[in-house]
Amino acid sequence: xxxALTAIALGLCFFCVAQAQDNTTDDYVWPEDQSVLxxxxxxxxxxxxxxxxxxxxxxxxxxxxxxxxxxxxVVRPEGSTYEGYKQWYWGLAKDFNPVAFDPVxxxxxxxxxxxxxxxxxxxxxxxxxxxxxxxxxxxxxxGPAGRDYVEPVFDAFRSHGYMIGEYFSKPDxxxxxxxxxxxxxxxxxxxxxxxxxxxxxxxxxxYTQNQIREITGGRYGNIDILWLDGGWVSGSEIGLDSLVPxxxxxxxxxxxxxxxxxxxxxxxxxxxxxxPARQISHPWESCIPLSDDWGWTPDHRYKSAKHxxxxxxxxxxxxxxxxxxxxxxxxxxxxxxxxxxxSEVGAWLRANGDAIYGTRTTPVFNDGGxxxxxxxxxxxxxxAIYAPWDDGPAPETLSWTGNIPHGKVTMLSTGKxxxxxxxxxxxxxxxxxxxxxxxxxLKYN
Ligand code: GLC
Numbered sequence: 001x002x003x004a005l006t007a008i009a010l011g012l013c014f015f016c017v018a019q020a021q022d023n024t025t026d027d028y029v030w031p032e033d034q035s036v037l038x039x040x041x042x043x044x045x046x047x048x049x050x051x052x053x054x055x056x057x058x059x060x061x062x063x064x065x066x067x068x069x070x071x072x073x074v075v076r077p078e079g080s081t082y083e084g085y086k087q088w089y090w091g092l093a094k095d096f097n098p099v100a101f102d103p104v105x106x107x108x109x110x111x112x113x114x115x116x117x118x119x120x121x122x123x124x125x126x127x128x129x130x131x132x133x134x135x136x137x138x139x140x141x142x143g144p145a146g147r148d149y150v151e152p153v154f155d156a157f158r159s160h161g162y163m164i165g166e167y168f169s170k171p172d173x174x175x176x177x178x179x180x181x182x183x184x185x186x187x188x189x190x191x192x193x194x195x196x197x198x199x200x201x202x203x204x205x206x207y208t209q210n211q212i213r214e215i216t217g218g219r220y221g222n223i224d225i226l227w228l229d230g231g232w233v234s235g236s237e238i239g240l241d242s243l244v245p246x247x248x249x250x251x252x253x254x255x256x257x258x259x260x261x262x263x264x265x266x267x268x269x270x271x272x273x274x275x276p277a278r279q280i281s282h283p284w285e286s287c288i289p290l291s292d293d294w295g296w297t298p299d300h301r302y303k304s305a306k307h308x309x310x311x312x313x314x315x316x317x318x319x320x321x322x323x324x325x326x327x328x329x330x331x332x333x334x335x336x337x338x339x340x341x342x343s344e345v346g347a348w349l350r351a352n353g354d355a356i357y358g359t360r361t362t363p364v365f366n367d368g369g370x371x372x373x374x375x376x377x378x379x380x381x382x383x384a385i386y387a388p389w390d391d392g393p394a395p396e397t398l399s400w401t402g403n404i405p406h407g408k409v410t411m412l413s414t415g416k417x418x419x420x421x422x423x424x425x426x427x428x429x430x431x432x433x434x435x436x437x438x439x440x441x442l443k444y445n
Contacts, residue, residue: 020274028282029264035253039224040267040283043163043255045358046116047316048349049323051167051227051287052106053121053294054149056092056128059330061297065125068173069188090174093128097144098332103156109334110326111160113342114349116357118157119165119227119323122150122215125188127174131220135210138174154220165225166215170208170233177204188232208238216247216254223251227270231260240265268321275311279318279365286315289325290338296327302337305344306388309439310370312345313387316356317365317372348439351413355383355441367400380445383412384429387439394437399428405444412441420444 031037057064067076068089076085110118123129132141132148141148154164171188172178177200183191194201216223226247228235235241235258244265248254258265268283275286288311291300303311308324315322326342329335334342349356359374362382366372370388375381382403386395402425409420409429419430429442 020272022271022274022276023260024269024271024276024280024284025262027262028269029262029266030282031264031267033248033253036248036255036267039253039255043117043224043268044283044321046163047321047356047359048113048115048312049117049119049163049165049285049321050110050113050115051119051165051294051323051325052153052328053124053167053325054328055121055124055130055295056089056096056126057124057295058327059092059095061295061299061330063293063297064121064295065169065173068126070185071187089126093138093143095144096128096140096330098328098330100329101145101149101152101332103149103153106153106328106334107156107160107162109339109342111162113346114353115162115324115342117163117165117224117323118153119167119225120150120153121167123168123172123211125169125171125173125230127169127172129211131215133211133214135207135214136175150215150220158221163224164221165227166220166223167227167229168212168215169230170228170235170238171230172204172208175204175207177201177207188230190233205238209243212243212247216251218250223254225255225257226251227257227259229259231258234258234261235265236261271320275315275320275322276318279361281319281361283321284319285321285323286311287323287325290341291325291327294325294327296329296335300335300337302341305341305348306439308341308345309348310387310389312356313372313385313439314366316359317361317374317385319361352385352439352441355385355412355443359383362403364400364402367398371398371400373403382444384409384442384444385439386441388437390437392437394435395431396433397428397430398442399426401426403427407445409442409444412443418442 053064066074068086070082122131127138129139130149133139158164178190179185180192180200185191244256255267256265257268259270268285271286273288290302312322326338355374358377360377362373362375364373370386372385374383386398404422404425404427405420409418421428
């Protein structure tokens with residue numbers, strides 16, 4: 001019995017963090033502010049972005065922050081003690097010194113991959129700030145590197161035309177107003193009775209608000225997205241409702257993403273490591289790491305370019321955006337394996353991007369197999385995108401029901417016309433011979 005319960009508890013915990021979570025719901029609240037609606041539309045046109053996890057955990061190349069947490073699914077090295085491990089982890093602050101840091105390389109690599117916006121970890125759950133904060137010394141600015149990283153990263157990406165997003169964790173495991181050292185830290189939550197220690201909680205709230213003000217107050221230019229992670233603390237608990245008007249005054253139209261909380265401060269929904277099975281008409285974005293981890297690890301197993309394209313195509317056909325998670329190395333570069341995969345994705349998007357960027361959904365969005373449909377904004381052009389996951393042989397024909405062509409069907413990347421028959425509402429397209437089993441898009445009116 002006990003074993004079974006433990007197994008269930010483990011399973012549930014795993015589900016909380018490392019597992020795929022389709023947290024999309026139908027009770028999305030549309031923003032009333034026109035400038036937010038406009039920015040959401042602009043953002044939805046971009047379709048494809050990158051989420052960068054970088055911090056102390058990058059130094060040894062381990063899971064981001066979570067090893068600090070005393071939950072049973074967390075795997076720390078055999079023989080370590082919890083307290084000893086925590087001390088070692090906090091001590092990594094003396095080693096975070098990315099001597100080869102090159103944000104221009106980052107911006108170029110992701111730009112070449114066809115990614116149009118960036119979300120960057122200003123502070124993860126471990127509380128280590130990549131910005132120079134007046135409220136803590138636990139930051140890269142006060143460590144051996146002695147510098148703020150948010151500014152150069154956003155400068156580089158902005159000058160390459162990206163939309164700019166800030167990842168910020170509401171929970172902070174380093175701040176004593178959240179995890180107070182007087183008590184043990186049994187799990188991810190704050191570790192004391194708020195009624196007994198209202199002052200601790202207040203200090204945490206004002207610390208968090210002050211830091212959000214620091215990163216949205218103009219120092220880093222205009223911010224397009226504030227991506228608030230750690231949904232076990234809600235925005236309301238940290239006074240987000242009263243902070244938002246202030247944030248919007250400084251960053252007109254900024255998209256606020258109080259992840260998994262719902263209500264007016266979750267301007268888009270964020271399924272994690274997965275995508276919904278259905279088409280969704282309100283704004284959403286899947287976040288999926290390129291490897292199994294969000295940060296850089298030495299033993300990474302990256303997804304193939306074909307896999308990334310298949311995810312992107314399916315997500316766009318269902319009305320969403322995709323951010324792929326990549327971790328810069330401890331030295332401050334994007335590693336060669338990731339670059340190789342991303343540049344393949346970019347080459348595909350250069351040839352087929354019309355079927356992705358700035359598109360809209362069509363009511364028939366899938367043929368039941370590997371063909372996904374999108375449409376131009378004005379609805380005049382339909383794209384049928386073949387995006388296989390597997391390495392089997394390429395098909396000789398594609399056929400589907402609905403989304404009937406009224407004119408010629410061409411291969412988007414070459415403009416070559418393809419023989420097409422329509423019988424009732426069944427469409428069959430003959431494909432060129434000896435086609436490799438790679439993704440491609442068809443275009444028709
Ligand atoms: C989850 C994890 C966090 C990660 C994030 C990225 O919220 O807790 O570690 O940064 O997903 O999507």
